[in-house]
Amino acid sequence: MDEEDFALIEQDLVSLAEALGAPDAVDDPLFRRRDVESGIERAMPRLERVREKIRALERVAALIDRRTFETTMEAIGAAADRGRPREGSRYVPESALVLGDNGEPVIDLGALPDLSEIRSSLRRLANSLEDEQWLR
Incomplete structure (x- = not known):
C-alpha cells in the first residue's frame, strides 16, 4: 500500500x-x-x-x-428476572427513548438500524x- x-x-x-x-x-x-x-x-x-x-x-x-440495544435489553431482562418468580416468559423492553434537555424524545433506541x-x-x-x- x-x-x-x-x-x-x-x-x-x-x-x-x-x-x-x-x-x-x-x-x-x-x-x-x-x-x-x-x-x-x-x-x-x-x-x-x-x-x-x-x-x-x-x-x-x-x-x-440495534443489536447492541437488543443485547443490553436481554441482559437487563435477565438481571430483573433474578428477583422474580419464574412464571411465564420474562419481559424484555422493545424500545427505550433518549430524551433531550426539553424532555422530548431524541432517539428511539429500538428503532436503530442493524449495523x-x-x-x-x-x-x-x-x-x-x-x-x-x-x-x-
Missing part, C-alpha cells in the same frame, strides 16, 4: 463517519501521540492512524447498532491491517 491508498481509505472513513452521524470521530487531531520525554505531540504513523480510525468507527457503530455487518467488516479490515504481509 502506498500513500495514495491510505489517503483513499481515509476519505472513505470520513464518508462512513458522516453516514453514521459522527463526522468528528475520525478527525486527525484525535489520532496523535505525545512523546513522554519531550512532550512533543505528533501524528500517529499512517498505518496505525488508519487502523485506529477504523476501530473508532466500529465503536461509534456499536453505540447506534452488525458494518461493524464486522470494520473489525476485519482493522485486523487485516495488522497483518504485515497484507501490506507487501
Whole structure:
C-alpha cells in the first residue's frame, strides 16, 4: 500500500463517519501521540492512524447498532428476572427513548438500524491491517 491508498481509505472513513452521524470521530487531531520525554505531540504513523480510525468507527457503530440495544435489553431482562418468580416468559423492553434537555424524545433506541455487518467488516479490515504481509 502506498500513500495514495491510505489517503483513499481515509476519505472513505470520513464518508462512513458522516453516514453514521459522527463526522468528528475520525478527525486527525484525535489520532496523535505525545512523546513522554519531550512532550512533543505528533501524528500517529499512517498505518496505525488508519487502523485506529477504523476501530473508532466500529465503536461509534456499536453505540447506534440495534443489536447492541437488543443485547443490553436481554441482559437487563435477565438481571430483573433474578428477583422474580419464574412464571411465564420474562419481559424484555422493545424500545427505550433518549430524551433531550426539553424532555422530548431524541432517539428511539429500538428503532436503530442493524449495523452488525458494518461493524464486522470494520473489525476485519482493522485486523487485516495488522497483518504485515497484507501490506507487501
